[in-house]
Amino acid sequence: MLMEQEKHRMMEPLFDYDVMGGQPALVGNGLTGMDILSVDQFDKAKIDYIFARAREMREMVEIVGAADLVKGNVLACIFYEPSTRTSSSFIAAMERLGGSVIPITGGVQFSSVSKGETLQDTMRTLEQYADVIVLRHPQIGAAIAAAEAATVPVINAGDGAGEHPTQALLDLFTIQEELGTLDGLTVSMVGDLRFGRTVHSLSKLLSMYNVKLNLVSPEILRLPLTTMNQVRDAGIDVRETHDVADIIADTDVLYVTRVQKERFSDLSEYEQVKNQYEITTELMTHAKEKMVIMHPLPRVGEIHYDVDRDPRAAYFRQVRNGMYIRMALLAGVLGRA
Numbered sequence: 001m002l003m004e005q006e007k008h009r010m011m012e013p014l015f016d017y018d019v020m021g022g023q024p025a026l027v028g029n030g031l032t033g034m035d036i037l038s039v040d041q042f043d044k045a046k047i048d049y050i051f052a053r054a055r056e057m058r059e060m061v062e063i064v065g066a067a068d069l070v071k072g073n074v075l076a077c078i079f080y081e082p083s084t085r086t087s088s089s090f091i092a093a094m095e096r097l098g099g100s101v102i103p104i105t106g107g108v109q110f111s112s113v114s115k116g117e118t119l120q121d122t123m124r125t126l127e128q129y130a131d132v133i134v135l136r137h138p139q140i141g142a143a144i145a146a147a148e149a150a151t152v153p154v155i156n157a158g159d160g161a162g163e164h165p166t167q168a169l170l171d172l173f174t175i176q177e178e179l180g181t182l183d184g185l186t187v188s189m190v191g192d193l194r195f196g197r198t199v200h201s202l203s204k205l206l207s208m209y210n211v212k213l214n215l216v217s218p219e220i221l222r223l224p225l226t227t228m229n230q231v232r233d234a235g236i237d238v239r240e241t242h243d244v245a246d247i248i249a250d251t252d253v254l255y256v257t258r259v260q261k262e263r264f265s266d267l268s269e270y271e272q273v274k275n276q277y278e279i280t281t282e283l284m285t286h287a288k289e290k291m292v293i294m295h296p297l298p299r300v301g302e303i304h305y306d307v308d309r310d311p312r313a314a315y316f317r318q319v320r321n322g323m324y325i326r327m328a329l330l331a332g333v334l335g336r337a
């Protein structure tokens with residue numbers, strides 16, 4: 001079904017660079033009105049569709065910078081946890097699509113949340129002004145609760161140690177764009193696999209493809225069993241180790257993560273596992289010539305700054321891809337792509 005639409009869409013580009021003002025007609029894209037809560041909602045056809053739209057967004061931004069695709073639409077962006085990339089990229093995405101934003105980022109302390117308002121009431125308020133809500137919240141499942149309360153689409157920008165579906169989509173897109181394929185790859189995830197929501201979402205997304213997964217973490221930060229079972233049930237070959245040296249030579253994608261200090265109830269446990277991994281230029285001499293190093297960022301010591309000069313370091317390209325993916329998702333959810 002989507003594949004048919006895809007063929008149709010490919011013949012009819014989203015943007016006509018001579019006529020940037022007009023909004024295209026609503027397109028039945030399978031995303032219109034959809035809440036984006038978990039990567040479990042996506043199949044390969046939807047992912048291909050989003051990637052094709054993201055490439056169009058990239059081309060549009062490179063050529064003209066911005067469009068009028070969602071003109072008149074408003075995004076409410078509410079973050080109950082710190083964020084630099086996710087919040088800015090959603091705001092940039094909405095603005096480059098010609099829409100506008102209510103930004104409650106870096107400051108739920110300035111909203112009525114600080115007066116004790118519930119998440120449900122906050123959602124029911126924001127939907128009076130906005131056509132779509134992007135939410136980051138420290139509790140697992142908060143995005144689902146928010147989506148139940150709101151009548152407009154809710155996009156999960158991270159629910160505690162749960163999921164981060166839009167990050168996983170931009171991670172997957174980055175792998176595709178950097179290496180030209182998603183199949184036949186060995187992906188090694190390093191660091192906090194227990195609390196890292198980007199890892200949970202990405203490992204599930206990758207399970208749809210023909211990949212091998214290496215999981216590198218301290219014992220107490222291993223991938224949660226539910227995610228591990230989901231990955232194994234999909235037939236993925238998984239190898240666990242504590243040492244990056246074991247896997248570096250046959251890795252195609254090195255996905256490095258920060259130990260999520262804010263999720264530890266006992267900070268002495270954090271002290272035991274912090275600074276356990278550092279990707280250095282020396283380590284990179286053992287890696288394949290064609291591979292990528294990725295990180296959802298922020299990094300706090302996991303990748304040495306000298307590695308930034310290595311052409312395999314893809315983490316800032318990954319940041320930029322976030323904007324294109326979020327443009328594609330926002331336009332899709334709003335029925336404009």
Ligand code: NCD
Pocket residue numbers: 085086158164167197198257258260296297298
């Ligand atoms: C990640 C997050 O918030 O889960 N950051 C991001 O969204 N790019 C990773 C992290 O905070 O370590």
